Amino acid sequence: MRLVVVGASGRMGRMLVQAVAASEGCTLAGAIEREGAPALGEDAGVLAGLPPLGVPVTDDPLTAFAAADGVLDFTAPAATVFYAELAAQARIVHVVGTTGLSPDDLRKLDAAARHARIVRSGNMSLGVNLLAGLVRKVAATLGEEFDIEILEMHHRHKVDAPSGTALLLGEAAADGRAVALAERKVAVRDGQTGPREPGTIGFATLRGGSVIGEHSVIFAGAGERLELTHRAEDRGLFARGAIRAALWAQPREPGLYGMDDVLGL
Numbered sequence: 610m611r612l613v614v615v616g617a618s619g620r621m622g623r624m625l626v627q628a629v630a631a632s633e634g635c636t637l638a639g640a641i642e643r644e645g646a647p648a649l650g651e652d653a654g655v656l657a658g659l660p661p662l663g664v665p666v667t668d669d670p671l672t673a674f675a676a677a678d679g680v681l682d683f684t685a686p687a688a689t690v691f692y693a694e695l696a697a698q699a700r701i702v703h704v705v706g707t708t709g710l711s712p713d714d715l716r717k718l719d720a721a722a723r724h725a726r727i728v729r730s731g732n733m734s735l736g737v738n739l740l741a742g743l744v745r746k747v748a749a750t751l752g753e754e755f756d757i758e759i760l761e762m763h764h765r766h767k768v769d770a771p772s773g774t775a776l777l778l779g780e781a782a783a784d785g786r787a788v789a790l791a792e793r794k795v796a797v798r799d800g801q802t803g804p805r806e807p808g809t810i811g812f813a814t815l816r817g818g819s820v821i822g823e824h825s826v827i828f829a830g831a832g833e834r835l836e837l838t839h840r841a842e843d844r845g846l847f848a849r850g851a852i853r854a855a856l857w858a859q860p861r862e863p864g865l866y867g868m869d870d871v872l873g874l
């Protein structure tokens with residue numbers, strides 16, 4: 610499968626280039642950065658710490674997408690919406706790892722998915738997607754006498770909060786309780802908050818250092834507490850998940866898919 614990595618010089622972009630180079634059946638068909646980016650013209654392999662791959666970083670996605678079967682996109686919301694339209698026009702697979710997408714961005718991805726095969730997930734790891742299933746089950750089993758709080762920690766460079774994974778886990782908890790997350794979500798507490806409102810789903814965000822990604826879902830009841838935790842130890846995990854998603858999506862019909870579809874969960 611011929612894959613283009615957009616945001617090729619970013620933390621995930623470099624991991625994706627490494628993962629494509631290491632994956633049998635996949636070739637790097639292009640490496641894209643924004644106009645004016647310092648990495649333009651550099652070899653994508655060298656940028657990723659590999660021997661040269663003969664693929665220079667360019668700011669020309671149209672040409673790259675025309676000669677590709679799929680695009681791996683861990684960039685930023687505005688960029689992802691832009692690439693979704695281009696991927697749909699080129700009829701290629703679009704794997705979206707970007708988080709922090711607004712409801713309007715998500716509507717645009719829905720529209721693009723009429724023509725493109727899009728796989729989007731706030732977390733491409735097997736562990737987190739399994740965890741989401743467990744959270745759904747525990748939330749359904751325990752009921753509202755157990756308060757649900759979701760705690761996440763990431764590196765100091767992360768720009769969105771709560772993380773895409775925390776929101777994915779919150780959706781799973783809300784789903785287990787047959788409620789809408791938007792109506793139960795409490796993402797900020799500061800000052801005289803009053804007591805906790807029953808049935809809400811709380812989020813707490815920590816940022817610092819080089820933490821790749823840690824998430825805990827806490828079910829706090831009277832006299833006991835259940836905590837389910839996932840710790841990512843290597844960004845390559847997400848990159849390998851993205852390639853698995855691209856390969857899975859290649860023979861599918863246009864539509865918007867999740868990692869639960871890819872992993873058969």
Ligand SMILES: NC(=O)C1=CN([C@@H]2O[C@H](COP(=O)(O)OP(=O)(O)OC[C@H]3O[C@@H](n4cnc5c(N)ncnc54)[C@H](OP(=O)(O)O)[C@@H]3O)[C@@H](O)[C@H]2O)C=CC1
Binds near residue numbers: 618619620773
């Ligand atoms: N779903 C998952 O499993 C995971 C998701 N993520 C998500 O992936 C995203 C990226 O994370 P990370 O790699 O740490 O961030 P980085 O900031 O390191 O990388 C993002 C890259 O995208 C580039 N970029 C931004 N806009 C464009 C554009 N229009 N065209 C081309 N390139 C562009 C950035 O360039 P510039 O610096 O010039 O802006 C940068 O090189 C985040 O949303 C993060 O939450 C991360 C890990 C796992």
Ligand SMILES: O=C(O)C1=N[C@H](C(=O)O)C[C@H](O)C1
Binds near residue numbers: 763767821
């Ligand atoms: O920005 C990151 O680094 C990560 N982002 C994703 C998220 O928002 O959950 C996935 C992972 O936790 C790393």
